[in-house]
Amino acid sequence: xxxxxxxxxxxxxxxxxxxxxxxxxxxxxxxxxxxxxxxxxxxxxxxxxxxxxxxxxxxxxxxxxxxxxxxxxxxxxxxxxxxxxxxxxxxxxxxxxxxxxxxxxxxxxxxxxxxxxxxxxxxxxxxxxxxxxxxxxxxxxxxxxxxxxxxxxxxxxxxxxxxxxxxxxxxxxxxxxxxxxxxxxxxxxxxxxxxxxxxxxxxxxxxxxxxxxxxxxxxxxxxxxxxxxxxxxxxxxxxxxxxxxxxxxxxxxxxxxxxx
Amino acid sequence: xxxxxxxxxxxxxxxxxxxxxxxxxxxxxxxxxxxxxxxxxxxxxxxxxxxxxxxxxxxxxxxxxxxxxxxxxxxxxxxxxxxxxxxxxxxxxxxxxxxxxxxxxxxxxxxxxxxxxxxxxxxxxxxxxxxxxxxxxxxxxxxxxxxxxxxxxxxxxxxxxxxxxxxxxxxxxxxxxxxxxxxxxxxxxxxxxxxxxxxxxxxxxxxxxxxxxxx
Numbered sequence: 001x002x003x004x005x006x007x008x009x010x011x012x013x014x015x016x017x018x019x020x021x022x023x024x025x026x027x028x029x030x031x032x033x034x035x036x037x038x039x040x041x042x043x044x045x046x047x048x049x050x051x052x053x054x055x056x057x058x059x060x061x062x063x064x065x066x067x068x069x070x071x072x073x074x075x076x077x078x079x080x081x082x083x084x085x086x087x088x089x090x091x092x093x094x095x096x097x098x099x100x101x102x103x104x105x106x107x108x109x110x111x112x113x114x115x116x117x118x119x120x121x122x123x124x125x126x127x128x129x130x131x132x133x134x135x136x137x138x139x140x141x142x143x144x145x146x147x148x149x150x151x152x153x154x155x156x157x158x159x160x161x162x163x164x165x166x167x168x169x170x171x172x173x174x175x176x177x178x179x180x181x182x183x184x185x186x187x188x189x190x191x192x193x194x195x196x197x198x199x200x201x202x203x204x205x206x207x208x209x210x211x212x213x214x215x216x217x218x219x220x221x222x223x224x225x226x227x228x229x230x231x232x233x234x235x236x237x238x239x240x241x242x243x244x245x246x247x248x249x250x251x252x253x254x255x256x257x258x259x260x
Numbered sequence: 261x262x263x264x265x266x267x268x269x270x271x272x273x274x275x276x277x278x279x280x281x282x283x284x285x286x287x288x289x290x291x292x293x294x295x296x297x298x299x300x301x302x303x304x305x306x307x308x309x310x311x312x313x314x315x316x317x318x319x320x321x322x323x324x325x326x327x328x329x330x331x332x333x334x335x336x337x338x339x340x341x342x343x344x345x346x347x348x349x350x351x352x353x354x355x356x357x358x359x360x361x362x363x364x365x366x367x368x369x370x371x372x373x374x375x376x377x378x379x380x381x382x383x384x385x386x387x388x389x390x391x392x393x394x395x396x397x398x399x400x401x402x403x404x405x406x407x408x409x410x411x412x413x414x415x416x417x418x419x420x421x422x423x424x425x426x427x428x429x430x431x432x433x434x435x436x437x438x439x440x441x442x443x444x445x446x447x448x449x450x451x452x453x454x455x456x457x458x459x460x461x462x463x464x465x466x467x468x469x470x471x472x473x474x475x
Contacts, residue, residue, distance in 0.1 A: 010356075013356060014354050017350050017353035020350075021342065095335065095336045097314055097336075098336040098337040100313040100330070101354055258271065
């Protein structure tokens with residue numbers, strides 16, 4: 001127990017140091033510094049949100065189009081960026097493995113956390129600003145919003161655990177990943193609620209852990225205006241399976257990793 | 261005590277495997293000063309990386325009963341895009357040391373002055389060596405793993421290393437890989453020679469050096 005506590009303290013320290021290091025190397029100390037981390041999800045979500053507003057109108061199915069798109073786009077950007085950042089992550093951070101307390105798992109945790117925190121900050125900023133213009137609802141059930149967010153992110157993180165080691169052994173992954181993520185957008189729940197689909201399509205999308213998380217977030221945000229379909233066991237179960245596979249792969253890759 | 265038992269390490273080369281270390285049994289006791297000799301490609305850096313935990317052995321075990329530095333060499337341990345100070349801050353954080361004290365020590369030891377505010381990738385190899393030594397001396401390890409790098413320093417730096425490692429830290433162990441016989445003579449009291457994946461140990465330093473010279 002004492003040893004586990006000690007190990008946890010070391011890992012917490014390492015993760016904190018790595019986060020600071022990552023933020024300084026990526027954003028520097030100039031102008032807004034690490035606040036850039038939320039710039040991309042913020043701009044993406046707002047601009048795409050307004051684009052849709054002009055294309056299809058201010059409201060659809062009784063919810064604000066800007067709010068609907070923004071609330072879907074932020075998790076999507078977090079997912080896309082986290083996946084991208086996990087490519088070749090062991091090799092590019094190799095020189096840090098000279099310090100024995102740094103684990104390859106820490107690299108993945110750090111990069112994922114930075115993207116996720118950036119997304120949460122963007123969410124908060126967009127929500128707060130748009131609420132004043134009446135374009136964004138005050139969350140009806142904040143607990144649902146947070147729970148959905150956590151389940152969505154849990155699944156994203158577990159996929160990161162697979163992408164990072166897989167990218168070390170396969171170069172094709174790097175080429176195919178962006179298009180795969182793009183094609184999988186219908187399975188992320190970004191642009192629609194499951195209830196807007198026909199029963200057959202709905203049954204299919206509900207196999208996606210992301211859709212289940214997104215449905216919960218949408219319900220937490222819009223309340224009874226939308227009708228959510230979700231089953232927490234889908235994202236929990238899928239994440240557990242994917243994470244176990246990913247951890248085993250990380251372990252295997254670490255054993256044969258060549259560090260300059 | 262750091263002990264390696266039956267260490268094997270192979271790397272993938274194309275479709276084949278290259279066996280670099282073939283069953284190394286080796287131990288470093290506290291206060292031991294071991295010179296690691298061998299021709300280019302004999303596996304000196306590989307062995308140092310395994311002992312430092314940078315890479316993992318294919319089979320075999322390493323037990324570390326005392327603290328052991330990261331391999332001090334031309335690569336690794338630093339982030340090239342960060343400044344000397346930022347690297348020091350990072351290392352102070354992960355080893356849980358006070359940054360203020362550490363900063364003072366590296367300023368005194370490296371004598372790099374304003375250069376410490378520049379990214380490490382702009383440093384010469386001698387400057388890197390100074391920084392690497394300063395950081396690891398500031399942390400205080402029981403055993404220092406040194407891969408070549410001590411030789412690139414100038415006379416002033418060599419003298420400092422000698423003072424810090426031999427007068428102030430007499431009780432520490434070192435493992436020094438080098439081709440410079442004079443440094444091995446200066447810093448070590450026994451030698452091991454790596455050849456085609458096997459290790460021969462010599463308690464008599466001169467005997468080991470003679471074997472190495474005839475390789």
